[in-house]
Amino acid sequence: MASFIQLLVSGLATGAIYALIAVGFTLLWQTSQTINFAQGEFVMLPAFFILIAMNHGAPFWLACLVGIATSVVVLGILFKFIIVDPMLKHGVLPLVISSIALALFLKEAVKDFYSSQAQPFPVLVSAGDFHIFGAVISSQSLVVLGVAIVTVVGLHLMLNKTRLGRMMQATAQNPTLATILGVPVRKMVLYTFLVNAVLVAIASILISPIYLAKFTNGETLGMAAFLAAIIGGFNQVRGAILGGIILGILDNLSAAYLSSQYRAAFPLIILIVVILVRPQGLLGRVEERTV
Amino acid sequence: MLRKSLTLPATIAAFAAFTAAASAQSTATSVYMPAIVELSGGGAVSGTNYRDGMILAMEEINAKGGILGKKIDMPLLDSQSEAGIARSQVQKVLDNKPYVIMGPVFSGSVMTSMLLAQQAEIPQIVGGEAPAITQRGNPFVFRTSFGAQFSMPKVANYVRDGAKAKSVAILWVNNDFGKGGRDSFVKEMASRDIKVVADISTESGQADFSADVVKIKAANADLIFVYTNEEESARFLREAKKQGIKTPMVGETTLLGQKVLDLAGDAANGVKGHVGLTVDAPIDAVKGFAERFKKRFNYVCDHNGMKGYTAIYMVKHVTEKVGKFDSKAFAETLHGLTITPAQEPGILMEATWDKNGDIDRESFIGEVVDGKQKIVATLPKLGLK
């Protein structure tokens, strides 16, 4: 029993990170039909912005701010104006290809211009473990969980309780109608890109002490975010959160009780089942704008 | 449509011109010894280490006048970590009559390309550790580190005699590196009547080891053998410490590497294992090399860097012994040859190549004490002939 709780708790901490990344992923999809195959690399990169800032003598907290700001500029503004905007009129597929190329570009750039080796990354809090029902959870996991919950709740409040958030939602759900209603749609789309950039930067700060900063980190993370988003529901923020948590826990349980050689296959099988049985995802709504 | 018709002949012409330009064969002032390494793809980390080790040795040798008065000309070709590309790159350099071929590192890439080099009678100095490489009767393939069939018996002896374990749990990474080691280790355990009670495969790049640690705990073995890459080793050690595992842990080379110790912190304390080629070896020549490497490339090299470095010096020494650039004589001379640091400082540790191309060196049993690797015993050479 203790080991089961251990798996559950660890899975929850991993799942919270996946959720954070998946939320940004679904936001981009909702407002601009962007399927961002570089989302994992977006999480990998801010850690290196921070390391570069620290190499120039900045203390960790300042480096984090610099990292988030750089992410907003590079992964938010530049990404939108240079990569996404020129592609939008060509439809979903060319943008998918562009983002696959972007993922390759970012990965290779970090490898060639920074390092191919994993880099240690400072922790937010010093180590310490807590014992809960016979399971052990590190303070690091708790912080990850805490920050992820605060971020997601904050995002939820912003989207549902503020005027800005409601305009963003309107844009996501029906851009044409939103325009008629006087919502500055283009601005709202830009905001979702900025929100995504902040989310991936936060995720990067949370996971890099555990994952260590390495150019290949995006591969597993991107896939996880992608799976979480589809399983939970591509068009719902809370779907992405549920998907992330399911994924984190499932990964641990299947590796422990089913097969470690095939642990990577179980989330994919779930994905296929969800797509066949409930294509809009567990919490998603049916999209009306197909074709 | 018309422009396209012009592109193909132009392509072929450019391509032909290009291959002609690349035919930098050995000349009066330089010796052509191309390197095929994993510069991109899954093996990029191993490949760049191997490459940088070779570059460092090449720069040192060329600065002192080269080999027999000829500068080393070592173009780098990227195998993209794919066996097919590696094979074709070997094919390509064979067109230009190389003296020797350096690399590749991945065992799969070695296995497919070594036949070509054998047919052309060109020695190939490889980084692969899969046992099969030297078991095909190929007289032109030479290793730069132990094959898994030689390192694992040393670990196994330690498990039986040093740790006195009756049962073991194995945690290994399911890739080119981990699988070969795991298979050899399981074989050695069977021949020593030690029971494998848990056999856990992990993914490369895996971050969450809680499930694996839970399984290992449940297996209740006398000892845990860990055979994963550096980052994964560190993550596993941390998780094991968190869940309070007290079982002794043993590894092979990577587990006791400085990189793992840096990343794992005090979670690595108490870990023991066999250490083959390592920059942490208690040998001054190795430490000096590690410093030069760090200064030149700004990172700490792993065992692949040492493999590349010593490989180039091995070529230098053998060539000087033969007295001319003769690929066949090179291979014949290297079989059964022992090179000592006194004869060639760049070899770092005394090394012997046997008739199969396997390498034999001293190795160590180490233990991690206070976050530092401590060598507790030196294992003699196996005495291969």
Added chain:
Amino acid sequence: MSRAGVLAIALFALGAIIAPFMLKPFGIFLISMWAVLTIAAIGLNLTLGYAGQVSMAQGAFVGIGAYTLALLTQAGVPYPIAFVASGVLCFAIGWLLGYPALRVQHHYLAFVTLAFTTIVFLLLRNEEWLTGGIYGVNAIKRPVFFGWNTGKAMDYYFFCLGVLSVISFAVWWMLRSPWGRAFVALRENPVRALSLGLDTRRYTLMAFAIGSMLGGFSGALFASLVQFIEPASFALNRSFDLLLMVIVGGSGYFMGPFVGALISVLLPEWMRITEGYYLIIYAALVMVMMPLAPYGIVGLIERGYKSLTTKRGQQKPASVVAERAAP
């Protein structure tokens, strides 16, 4: 077909025939690889360019084909039978995979195929008793036909080129048939195709299954070309690579895969001067190309040629659709 088009294809074919005589063995290996990958790309182009579905499983089908050929020939099955089996097996798997996936509209085939590719990789790696595991299958033979031994690089290249020609012709013929024209109609306007009474799902499924089969044939040739296969060769990256190939060449254009595969195979060679940086440059080029010419290089050339001839006042009546279907 326009006269320029005929001329272009004739020159292309001529180039493919004389090229090996001008090249060293490594060059011959590269153009053999081009021929092999072009077949997979033609298959993917059917799925992507004509049926409008993104498949991220083409690399996996190449893998299934390669392993089928390798394992069957090593078990003593004659080469031609093993070769056909590679394609047929992929057709069947493609059908089984596509049938449920295509019930769900749009980008969902992409997701299902993405998952499929990773699962295939895991099976190839883990089922060691069958596939040899992570170390793969070694010493795969090249075929001998009626005394013609394709063991040498040049002979094997011409064998690959022969297979490529047969497949290209078959696909060309298929796209010109009424049945193939339905494909094109499907891509151009799915709603209209539906209203005209086309069973769009069946056509899309057929396109995907045939595309997968070509992936299998490509894999069979791949296995004997490299003579060694391992699971990592057929992981997700291979599928991405093939996808980029089709897009860069020009998806939906008959000649697109030929050009795309040529660039993908030769680019690392051309960019050797940049040492390790060619992947960065390739990625950057794709990103620049996508907004400027999302229809790929062949599309760009064709449009350029058209506007050129139009300016001279020789406007041709052929519609884009017909031109694309039968260049």
